[in-house]
Amino acid sequence: MSNAYRRLAPLVRELRSAQNDDLADITARICWSCIVEPGDGDAGVLRDTLGVECIFDLIAGWSEMVLQRMHAADPLEARSRNWSGAIARWRPRLTYEHVVPLVRAATKVGARFLVPSDPSWPTQVDDLGVHTAVGLWTRGRLDALHRDARNLAVVGSRASTEYGNNVTGELVVAAAGAGLSIVSGGAYGIDAQAHRVALASEADTVAVLAGGVDRLYPAGNSELFQRLLAQGGLVVSEAPCGQAPTKWRFLQRNRLIAALAPATIVVEAGARSGALNTANHASALGRELGAVPGAITSATSVGCHRLIREGAATMICSGDDAVELWRLGCSDGRLFPGGENQVGPSDAQVPLLEVVELSPRLSDEAVRVLDALRPRRGNGEAELAALAGLSLTDTRAGLAELELLGRADLSDTGWRRVS
Amino acid sequence: MSNAYRRLAPLVRELRSAQNDDLADITARICWSCIVEPGDGDAGVLRDTLGVECIFDLIAGWSEMVLQRMHAADPLEARSRNWSGAIARWRPRLTYEHVVPLVRAATKVGARFLVPSDPSWPTQVDDLGVHTAVGLWTRGRLDALHRDARNLAVVGSRASTEYGNNVTGELVVAAAGAGLSIVSGGAYGIDAQAHRVALASEADTVAVLAGGVDRLYPAGNSELFQRLLAQGGLVVSEAPCGQAPTKWRFLQRNRLIAALAPATIVVEAGARSGALNTANHASALGRELGAVPGAITSATSVGCHRLIREGAATMICSGDDAVELWRLGCSDGRLFPGGENQVGPSDAQVPLLEVVELSPRLSDEAVRVLDALRPRRGNGEAELAALAGLSLTDTRAGLAELELLGRADLSDTGWRRVS
Numbered sequence: 001m002s003n004a005y006r007r008l009a010p011l012v013r014e015l016r017s018a019q020n021d022d023l024a025d026i027t028a029r030i031c032w033s034c035i036v037e038p039g040d041g042d043a044g045v046l047r048d049t050l051g052v053e054c055i056f057d058l059i060a061g062w063s064e065m066v067l068q069r070m071h072a073a074d075p076l077e078a079r080s081r082n083w084s085g086a087i088a089r090w091r092p093r094l095t096y097e098h099v100v101p102l103v104r105a106a107t108k109v110g111a112r113f114l115v116p117s118d119p120s121w122p123t124q125v126d127d128l129g130v131h132t133a134v135g136l137w138t139r140g141r142l143d144a145l146h147r148d149a150r151n152l153a154v155v156g157s158r159a160s161t162e163y164g165n166n167v168t169g170e171l172v173v174a175a176a177g178a179g180l181s182i183v184s185g186g187a188y189g190i191d192a193q194a195h196r197v198a199l200a201s202e203a204d205t206v207a208v209l210a211g212g213v214d215r216l217y218p219a220g221n222s223e224l225f226q227r228l229l230a231q232g233g234l235v236v237s238e239a240p241c242g243q244a245p246t247k248w249r250f251l252q253r254n255r256l257i258a259a260l261a262p263a264t265i266v267v268e269a270g271a272r273s274g275a276l277n278t279a280n281h282a283s284a285l286g287r288e289l290g291a292v293p294g295a296i297t298s299a300t301s302v303g304c305h306r307l308i309r310e311g312a313a314t315m316i317c318s319g320d321d322a323v324e325l326w327r328l329g330c331s332d333g334r335l336f337p338g339g340e341n342q343v344g345p346s347d348a349q350v351p352l353l354e355v356v357e358l359s360p361r362l363s364d365e366a367v368r369v370l371d372a373l374r375p376r377r378g379n380g381e382a383e384l385a386a387l388a389g390l391s392l393t394d395t396r397a398g399l400a401e402l403e404l405l406g407r408a409d410l411s412d413t414g415w416r417r418v419s
Numbered sequence: 420m421s422n423a424y425r426r427l428a429p430l431v432r433e434l435r436s437a438q439n440d441d442l443a444d445i446t447a448r449i450c451w452s453c454i455v456e457p458g459d460g461d462a463g464v465l466r467d468t469l470g471v472e473c474i475f476d477l478i479a480g481w482s483e484m485v486l487q488r489m490h491a492a493d494p495l496e497a498r499s500r501n502w503s504g505a506i507a508r509w510r511p512r513l514t515y516e517h518v519v520p521l522v523r524a525a526t527k528v529g530a531r532f533l534v535p536s537d538p539s540w541p542t543q544v545d546d547l548g549v550h551t552a553v554g555l556w557t558r559g560r561l562d563a564l565h566r567d568a569r570n571l572a573v574v575g576s577r578a579s580t581e582y583g584n585n586v587t588g589e590l591v592v593a594a595a596g597a598g599l600s601i602v603s604g605g606a607y608g609i610d611a612q613a614h615r616v617a618l619a620s621e622a623d624t625v626a627v628l629a630g631g632v633d634r635l636y637p638a639g640n641s642e643l644f645q646r647l648l649a650q651g652g653l654v655v656s657e658a659p660c661g662q663a664p665t666k667w668r669f670l671q672r673n674r675l676i677a678a679l680a681p682a683t684i685v686v687e688a689g690a691r692s693g694a695l696n697t698a699n700h701a702s703a704l705g706r707e708l709g710a711v712p713g714a715i716t717s718a719t720s721v722g723c724h725r726l727i728r729e730g731a732a733t734m735i736c737s738g739d740d741a742v743e744l745w746r747l748g749c750s751d752g753r754l755f756p757g758g759e760n761q762v763g764p765s766d767a768q769v770p771l772l773e774v775v776e777l778s779p780r781l782s783d784e785a786v787r788v789l790d791a792l793r794p795r796r797g798n799g800e801a802e803l804a805a806l807a808g809l810s811l812t813d814t815r816a817g818l819a820e821l822e823l824l825g826r827a828d829l830s831d832t833g834w835r836r837v838s
Contacts (some may be wrong), residue, residue, distance in 0.1 A: 293724060294714055297585065
């Protein structure tokens with residue numbers, strides 16, 4: 001453990017968000033965040049059972065000992081998981097060499113790393129159970145993210161229409177009037193409009209990103225992000241700095257948006273919009289879900305209509321409806337008992353409702369390998385494993401699946417993505 | 420009874436729709452139709468208990484005897500109703516002098532009077548129980564109204580938008596492809612568009628009117644009505660010829676549209692659209708109800724959104740959805756057992772769901788008196804009673820209610836409508 005401190009301690013001091021002196025806790029969480037992908041349930045179980053600092057033992061190469069302690073502490077849970085798979089998945093990044101540059105990148109943009117012991121930790125994300133965030137990388141004003149129920153998630157299609165933008169404006173103005181912080185994903189279209197109107201209404205707003213907070217993706221919204229930071233908004237991510245937004249991280253980012261607010265509203269969504277994934281997470285978490293109807297001739301309303309038809313979402317027709325939905329979400333005492341931390345409903349991976357068809361359904365491994373593949377430059381299997389945060393075995397399984405679907409091929413220089 | 424035959428028999432022969440030789444039955448039903456307003460439950464109970472021909476006794480002035488027979492046949496039912504009120508309500512029109520000119524007007528336009536013993540009687544309307552039609556005045560091709568489940572009601576706002584018209588087209592084309600007859604109200608907007616597209620698709624179509632079939636209201640749609648009649652469509656009404664469409668008759672017409680089809684779809688409807696009244700009747704009858712969503716910024720979608728939000732209507736997003744809803748409506752064996760006649764669920768007046776706010780809720784009497792009042796020419800109470808089909812007592816009660824609401828006032832020449 002002393003090794004860890006020597007390398008990271010000075011950086012960690014810069015990153016901590018408050019007078020938080022439990023540097024071991026923060027350092028361990030930073031390591032988890034840099035080494036495992038967001039939403040890793042095996043990592044969550046280890047942390048819940050042995051404490052976050054067991055990451056130091058894992059980095060030191062004592063994984064056998066860690067697993068023995070795990071089996072001793074909770075034999076039933078321990079037996080239900082594939083630990084060799086998990087360790088193999090984490091191994092390519094299980095070094096301080098991997099962690100240090102990511103942490104240094106964070107210090108360069110003045111990012112802060114928020115941990116559960118911070119007074120401003122949003123306890124509502126702990127409803128994600130073992131899939132909860134180990135910590136949050138942030139830039140901006142921490143208070144913009146309300147640590148209690150006063151948040152509303154507003155998401156939607158990247159290819160929004162004028163109608164969708166107008167409606168987003170109406171809903172956000174009403175939510176701002178009710179003192180809510182607007183949580184969204186910082187993407188083009190509805191997300192950007194939600195942040196924009198929140199800023200114009202002098203409401204708090206939080207952009208939850210899939211990649212590092214040093215990247216402010218997409219670049220086309222950089223002016224908006226700068227304005228958001230200048231005007232007291234907050235940018236949040238589970239992914240460490242220097243990390244690109246990948247498909248996997250987008251899906252995990254969506255689960256975080258859903259967890260942060262008692263209610264999520266989808267303004268416009270095409271049949272395969274990522275907003276439907278956020279909607280699914282909201283439903284699975286028992287959050288209130290709303291969707292705005294539109295013309296049945298509009299492709300960007302198809303997803304919303306599906307959510308309403310299938311009874312997954314409440315129809316939202318006005319700003320009042322939006323605030324009412326939020327209020328309904330708060331009335332569930334289990335989830336939002338005055339902002340108190342409550343452990344979530346289950347340890348199970350959030351199930352995908354039928355309404356989401358993320359095109360040919362890929363395995364988790366295939367999604368991550370696809371994220372790591374490049375269209376031109378070929379990569380070797382070991383290289384891909386490190387990029388994807390997967391074991392060599394899982395990487396090979398993912399590659400086989402992608403090859404079958406015609407989405408990856410092996411060139412002279414290595415594996416490439418086929419688009 | 421012989422008196423009735425002498426006056427009406429030759430006219431009735433012209434009006435009957437098939438080789439139906441029960442002239443007493445047809446004549447009696449014609450008298451009922453001309454004397455009492457559609458949907459009169461007291462009249463329905465008398466007919467169900469004593470047979471339709473008791474109208475001859477009522478016209479002959481033997482109402483005491485008729486009521487004695489009623490009390491003897493079904494004392495419980497008899498005691499639950501206000502017979503003196505009913506007789507007083509019918510009295511102003513209880514003469515052959517009132518009936519004959521209406522019947523003559525029907526012969527002039529070649530109308531036919533359809534009765535339950537006709538092979539083409541649409542048995543599904545008998546689901547209205549004691550509120551069922553005593554007969555139907557028709558013009559056009561009787562087969563356009565399918566006597567079984569193969570009808571779809573498509574209704575909506577008079578002030579339809581281009582969006583609503585396009586969507587109506589899409590739904591009607593799909594319904595036409597499924598061999599359904601399109602039932603609507605012949606009004607401007609969605610109704611007219613539904614008939615128009617049905618004709619263009621060579622589907623059967625039926626316009627259900629509130630006034631007499633000699634009037635083809637509204638006049639602005641007369642070209643459409645002529646085309647409908649020329650191309651094998653059908654015009655239907657419960658009101659006899661020579662009668663104007665009144666608010667009361669519009670509401671009763673809506674109940675008939677709902678009863679004629681296993682499913683009703685509202686394409687566009689403002690917050691107070693009459694289409695919502697049709698929707699209520701469909702729900703109350705256990706028919707399937709669908710509504711098309713639209714932009715939440717469109718006033719003509721407010722009513723549809725309310726129906727969907729409150730769970731009263733299924734969201735319809737495509738022609739396939741419309742046909743599917745119809746299929747669902749047919750699957751209720753109680754209502755549509757292969758076109759067999761089944762008595763409806765209850766004798767109770769169809770309740771209004773909360774979604775309808777027909778402006779300041781008026782009593783039935785007030786609605787009918789308001790229909791009879793003219794804005795300029797004043798009318799005496801006796802005159803109004805005859806026009807409204809109400810007793811003098813009920814007419815006075817209606818006038819008092821309307822005066823309180825500022826909708827009627829007493830001038831030098833009599834009672835006038837205030838608009």
